[in-house]
Amino acid sequence: DSGVTQTPKHLITATGQRVTLRCSPRSGDLSVYWYQQSLDQGLQFLIQYYNGEERAKGNILERFSAQQFPDLHSELNLSSLELGDSALYFCASSVPGGSGELFFGEGSRLTVL
């Protein structure tokens, strides 16, 4: 158990819909990272938040957005869903000032039908 909590574990929805994935980082970690893992693309970095502010952006689509709240939990919002958005979405957190080691949550598996 990494200490990073993600909900829901599984989600099935239809094209065009919107979903919200939630992540709570490990106690004391200020950074939250979102990654998408699909069979054909591997693990792709989406976005990072640090202490409530966006710190870095990766290959995140405009249909996707995220935020980090004052209690440091984060939400990833996916809208106008397409079949290709079906993937495992991982959240990770890291120790402030650490080597960059990421602690991953168990992931949210999204299936778009």
Next chain:
Amino acid sequence: GQNIDQPTEMTATEGAIVQINCTYQTSGFNGLFWYQQHAGEAPTFLSYNVLDGLEEKGRFSSFLSRSKGYSYLLLKELQMKDSASYLCAVASGGSYIPTFGRGTSLIVHP
């Protein structure tokens, strides 16, 4: 951006030694990570190399050559539970956020 290459799949025998290679092309290198990921589970951190040389941690060792853009993960005394995907990841360009390769699926058989 980064270009990270590692073999797609490897097989090995229980008790043996296996070396998983990773090559990368990047600028502003900030470190190389290895993660292990069992099917359907979260990646877990194995090692971090930022200087050239070998880092040993129990049955697992990781090597880095920055001039060659090359790393390997060495797994000794293989166990069935080592069957997993091994992800090579590189941080670069002023960022410590790892960019992951596609991973090497290791199958350990009796």
